[in-house]
Amino acid sequence: MFKYKTYRYRIYPNKKQQQSINQTIGCARFVFNHFLHQWTETYQETGKGLSYSTCSSLLTRLKKETETLWLKEVDSIALQSSLEHLADGFERFFKKQTKYPRFKSKKNLVQSYTTKQTNGNIAISGNQLKLPKIGWIRFAKSREVAGRIVRAAIRKNPSGKCFVSLLCEVDIHPFHKTGSAVGIDLGITDFAILSTGKKRDNQRFTAQMDKKLKREQRKLSRKYEQAKKDGKELWEAKNYQKQKQKTAKLHEKVANQREDFLNKLSTEIIKNHDIICIEDLNVQGMKRNHKLAKSISDVSWSAFVQKLTYKADWYGKKVIKVSRWFPSSQICSACGHLDGKKPLNIRAWVCPECGILHDRDINASITILQEGLRSLQLV
Structure with missing residues (x-):
């Protein structure tokens, strides 16, 4: 019986690959927010929203515009996936399953993007994983990947660690x-x-770690206040960023x-x-x-x-x-x-x-x- 199963691994990108991951996350977020704004405006003006196919056509034009040519530099499937997530968000909203879709922020704790398997663009060889526009990247292969890889979600945690979740179609045998x-x-x-x-x-x-969490959180708050006193932006306050990661x-x-x-x-x-x-x-x-x-x-x-x-x-x-x-x-x-x-x-x-x-x-x-x-x- 074929079922979908996810395998999650930690990946270890080099500096160039890390930049590429960050850039793809940023572009996917931009596309989501851009079309969420357009979708809302269209609905307010006409009483009807957009659709995935309409947004997909508009995205092709957007890539050709001078101000947004940089969208061509990243994985195109990741941008299309961002549109799919937006369309899915609206579909669930109209079914009254969720709230109205919200704009994505670079300040969100978890940053991620999704890409799909097409023509072998996602592959595994030993402890190396191939991802679109990133190439071969080292990963912690804690267990073998079974079945056919369908898509991959690349995620960056607040701790700075990067992970990949591989969705696979697996032949799962029932327990006795x-x-x-x-x-x-x-x-x-x-x-x-x-x-x-x-x-x-x-x-x-949480209770076991509560005392330590409170202590580190207080340190973070003090470093936040110190950065404000020094007139620094948080992204350039090194002590704050170190404590935030800790x-x-x-x-x-x-x-x-x-x-x-x-x-x-x-x-x-x-x-x-x-x-x-x-x-x-x-x-x-x-x-x-x-x-x-x-x-x-x-x-x-x-x-x-x-x-x-x-x-x-x-x-x-x-x-x-x-x-x-x-x-x-x-x-x-x-x-x-x-x-x-x-x-x-x-x-x-x-x-x-x-x-x-x-x-x-x-x-x-x-x-x-x-x-x-x-x-x-x-x-």
């Missing part, structure tokens, strides 16, 4: 069937509580730790269970609770559910999302008695109907499993 089903209750103290009784601890990656590396380390944890846990669950039942949480709504917002952001529930979903699709397993309004913590998993809402500080309770003592979280995961299997039978 285990005949097992599991319910998962997501929490803050324990990240995942399984209906089997297992609990996976919340690693609290702080960015810490944030990147936290993000990598969390990503690794989520990937390992999601793969483990998919391997061991055929059916995974999980709550459809309203994470954005829950973040409105300012006392819990930081903790909720740190655990990354949405990213975990997303990983479970696409891995289940890859490997022939099934994820069932239970309604967020289902009272999983209020129902006795033994007799089905609805006992009413309980404050968060109550971690165990006795069912008044059957007298069984419940661990709040394990009971919730079991009722989630029961509800998920029940909804599956109704389909």
Whole structure:
């Protein structure tokens, strides 16, 4: 079964290649912003926007104009991809899936562009990767690339590191069937509580690094104030830029730790269970609770559910999302008695109907499993 899979590697461009990457990112951003402005103006004047094909024709003319001849110096497919992203943004906006497209800024933390595979312009040989207009570039080949390369996204992080994400069409073989089903209750103290009784601890990656992050952030703020006192622009304040990169590396380390944890846990669950039942949480709504917002952001529930979903699709397993309004913590998993809402500080309770003592979280995961299997039978 052919599926799309992404392989991410760190790349090590030389100075000339780094300049070429920066130039391509800048041109892609310019094209996106230029046509976003035109699209908005056209809509205000005529009541109709542009289309991808119209913008593509206008881009060809733009490259011939004297003031924008420099657009010819970079990968043309990257510029076309920028137009595709803009058209996709408007399509999702009109479907009310996202907000109105916004202008891209060079101050954004992550800068990137996308290019496509055509006539072998993206290739791999040993630890060298070939990219359009950049040539062969050294990369950390941590694992072999499987399947046919479809496109590549080049990304520059705030830490200064560069990465490439290769989207490939891969023949993925499903995992063997285990005949097992599991319910998962997501929490803050324990990240995942399984209906089997297992609990996976919340690693609290941000909290572990919190003291160091605050210290480095304060240093960054002081260097920012000093640069302003000296009348320097931030880009020419070397001490500020060094500290900014140091702080960015810490944030990147936290993000990598969390990503690794989520990937390992999601793969483990998919391997061991055929059916995974999980709550459809309203994470954005829950973040409105300012006392819990930081903790909720740190655990990354949405990213975990997303990983479970696409891995289940890859490997022939099934994820069932239970309604967020289902009272999983209020129902006795033994007799089905609805006992009413309980404050968060109550971690165990006795069912008044059957007298069984419940661990709040394990009971919730079991009722989630029961509800998920029940909804599956109704389909």
